[in-house]
Amino acid sequence: MSDLIRFITTRKLGFGANRATKRRVFFNLTLIALVVAILILAQIFVVSMSQGIADKWAYLGDGHLQLYLGLDNPLPTDPRIVDIQRVGEVNGLLYSPQDNKMVRIKGVEKSYFTGVRKEQVTFTATADIPTTLPTIQVSKTLAQELGIEVGQRLALMLVSDDAIRPQLCFVDTIYDSGYRELDETLVFCDISFLERLFGSSIGQHHEIITTAKQMRSLRADLTSQGYVLSSWEEQNPALSANLATSREAVLGVMIAVAILCGYFISELSSQMVEDDKARIATLRLMGIRPLVITRSFFLTVMSITVISLGLGTALGILFARSLPPILAKVASRSFVALSFYLLDFPIRIPTFDILIIVSVLLAASAISVHLSLRRVSSIEPLSCVRFD
16 A cells, blocks of 8 residues: 555544544444444344244254154163253143143153253242142243143143043143243143053154254264154244245345445445545545545545445444343243243354355455546546536
């Protein structure tokens, strides 16, 4: 970079300039940074919520992987397996004095709600009343829909592949996972209760908990060892597709907004040229080539853009990190409009998505600024006399 380009660029950035120039640079930098922060925050929020929903289904609904053991297969041992639990499932119709509902009855062992699963669910009420009836655990959502209270007796019609069994049950616990779509149909009970009613006719398998990153590699390795497995995505294809589509759609919207932001930045360069017509004409009159002036303005605008991108990205991540306590307070208020959304999820930083948004904005800005600065060459050297 020549000394002249460096001098013009630093002056345009406000170094050694008057207060009005510094205010204009600060305003533009702040405005771009806020737009970038909102883009980054929105993408982090959507990705974190989508992954949070996937985690709820994996930990409580189906496990990351479902293992169907043959007669000759022992339980697999692998360091990537965080937890493995035997479960049984049947469908059922739950009756209450207020209403009835088709539910999914999931039989689990006493060690089911431990470790990582315990972190995904909150037990809001537990009965201390002794009972000889089979106990069930219903969700807070289901309890509100059916008017159920802890300690209440309910009629339950259980249906397996080849048998129907009516049963009077005792509501032992009310749980809340934070995700309504999962909670409103899922009822837990002891697996021994289902085995006593249906014997071997209940659908039994083992749920494997691992990490989302290791799920596919673990499945491939276990399959090569002769195990039969399926994933939670295969068990819930519509949900999995919706989560992937929503993430891609929001990323597409963020990219479109980033392109529009690039156009706004080009307007910034056009305004700079318009405000500095007299100075540009004077520089042309001094024999400075239009290319030097164009490069100076380009470096000025892109410097503001890069600084704004850095600040905006940092602010977006900082805002996202502060979301969990805010979302927890919102969730505790039980707003009806937000009842179908998961608000209890850890924040995950989608590095690849952020890089895409930042890269698109930077490229769109560079192209639009380059095109807008072509008007510098059209400013005649003697046009400065109009401004004397």
